[in-house]
Amino acid sequence: MPLPDTLPLIGITWADALFMTLGGVAIAASLFVVLGRDIIRNGLMLILALGALAGIYVMLGAAILAGAQVLVYIGAISVLILFAIMLTQSKAAAVKLTFQTQAIPAALIASLLAIIFAITLGTNDWKATVFADTPAPQGTTSTAAKLFGPYLLAFEVVSVLILAAVIGGIYLAAIPRAGQIGAEDDEEVR
Amino acid sequence: MSQIAGHLEPYLVLAGILFSIGAFGFLARRNAISMLMSIELMLNAVNLSAVALGVFIPALAGQGIAFALLIIAVAAAEATVGLAIVMAIYRNRKTPLVDEYDTMRQ
Numbered sequence: 001m002p003l004p005d006t007l008p009l010i011g012i013t014w015a016d017a018l019f020m021t022l023g024g025v026a027i028a029a030s031l032f033v034v035l036g037r038d039i040i041r042n043g044l045m046l047i048l049a050l051g052a053l054a055g056i057y058v059m060l061g062a063a064i065l066a067g068a069q070v071l072v073y074i075g076a077i078s079v080l081i082l083f084a085i086m087l088t089q090s091k092a093a094a095v096k097l098t099f100q101t102q103a104i105p106a107a108l109i110a111s112l113l114a115i116i117f118a119i120t121l122g123t124n125d126w127k128a129t130v131f132a133d134t135p136a137p138q139g140t141t142s143t144a145a146k147l148f149g150p151y152l153l154a155f156e157v158v159s160v161l162i163l164a165a166v167i168g169g170i171y172l173a174a175i176p177r178a179g180q181i182g183a184e185d186d187e188e189v190r
Numbered sequence: 191m192s193q194i195a196g197h198l199e200p201y202l203v204l205a206g207i208l209f210s211i212g213a214f215g216f217l218a219r220r221n222a223i224s225m226l227m228s229i230e231l232m233l234n235a236v237n238l239s240a241v242a243l244g245v246f247i248p249a250l251a252g253q254g255i256a257f258a259l260l261i262i263a264v265a266a267a268e269a270t271v272g273l274a275i276v277m278a279i280y281r282n283r284k285t286p287l288v289d290e291y292d293t294m295r296q
Contacts, residue, residue, distance in 0.1 A: 012193070012194075013192040013193075013195070015192045015194075015195035015196070016192050016193055016194040016195050018195070019194050019195040019200065020194065023200075023204045026204065026208065027204070027207055027208065027211070030208055030211045030212070030231050031211060033211075033215065033224075033227055033228070033231065034211050034212070034214055034215035034218075034219070034224075034228060034231075039221060039223065039224060042224060042227060043223075043227065046227050046230065046231070049208075049231065049234075050230075050234060053234050053237075053238060056201070056204070056238065057238075057241060059195060060201070060241055060242060060245045061245060062241050062245065062254075062255050062258075064255065064259075065237075065241060065255050065258050065259065065262075068259055068262055069262065072262050072263075072265075072266055073230070073234070073262070073265075076266060077230065077265065077266060077269045080269055080270070080273055081223060081226065081227060081230075081269070081273065084223050084273045084276060084277060085223055087277060087280070088223065088276065088277070088280045088286040089286065098219065098220065098221075099218045099219060099220060100217075100218055100219070100220050100289060102217065102218065103217075103218040105217075106213075106214055106217030106218040107214055107218070109213065109214075109217060110210045110211070110213045110214035110217070111210070113209070113210050113213055114206060114207065114210040117202075117206035117209070117210070118206070121199060121202055121203065121206070126198055126199075126243075126246070126247065127247065128197070128198035128246040128247055129198075129246050129247070129248060130196055130197055131192075131195075131196035131197075131246075132192070132196060133192050133195065133196055134192070134195050134196065135196070135245045135246065138245065138251075138252070138255060141252075142251050142252030142255075143252045143255040143256050143259070145252060146252040146253050146256040147256040147259065147260075151256055151257075151260065154260055155260070158260055158263045158264060158267075159263075161263075161264065161267050162263060162266065162267050164267075165266075165267035165268075165270045165271050166270065168270075168271050168274065169270040169271055169273075169274040170274075171274075172271070172274035172275055172277070172278045173273075173274040173277045173278060175281070
């Protein structure tokens with residue numbers, strides 16, 4: 001039996017329903033990341049938000065980017081963040097104050113930012129294509145043509161940047177041994 | 191005919207909402223790792239808007255995804271160094287809360 005064109009009873013198309021579901025999950029999970037008290041759950045909700053965004057990338061036809069999102073964000077960065085949480089949290093942390101004293105000005109600034117976005121969106125004519133359903137799959141040819149054409153220098157600079165970040169990360173996170181620079185400061189604190 | 195998923199604006203609205211949430215978290219949270227998570231949210235919002243513009247505007251075909259891939263790579267480098275700095279400070283100060291990093295003020 002073929003599926004009907006629209007969702008039964010509600011009358012919205014499947015693509016719209018999928019977009020609203022994924023977008024709702026992304027927004028709810030992001031709110032939990034920002035507002036939740038337990039930081040381990042914040043980290044897990046961050047994974048959920050990034051996964052929902054990967055789904056939206058698939059809807060946009062950018063499957064290669066969804067793959068990169070899952071591999072790099074969910075697979076690497078989230079795991080890194082969870083490890084850092086496990087290494088730095090004490091049991092008392094959850095009981096303490098979660099927000100800075102400047103939380104209310106921060107909320108005002110974030111709302112102001114949202115209003116600026118809304119005004120920009122409302123007043124700008126983007127001359128965008130309108131697709132009947134979701135956008136057609138992009139393929140990788142046009143992306144590769146840009147990445148290895150006009151953006152080749154940026155691509156190479158990013159690879160050098162990642163190498164520098166790896167070396168810097170090892171240097172910063174390594175425990176200084178006796179005789180090394182930084183070792184004396186460490187002893188003073190203890 | 192879809193009312194939402196085939197248009198550009200809903201994607202940009204979603205990106206704007208996510209960026210605002212991330213900006214609030216960055217300004218308001220006390221934990222350094224929470225601040226880094228908020229930065230990741232903001233970077234993802236920017237990625238979403240870049241991809242949506244690249245897909246929906248014919249003159250930008252292919253550029254949005256290429257940009258987003260570069261941003262993901264830079265975000266990975268940023269997270270590595272940021273978390274390493276948090277670990278290094280934590281080893282000295284025994285706290286991940288940024289408002290207790292006040293040695294320079296004294």
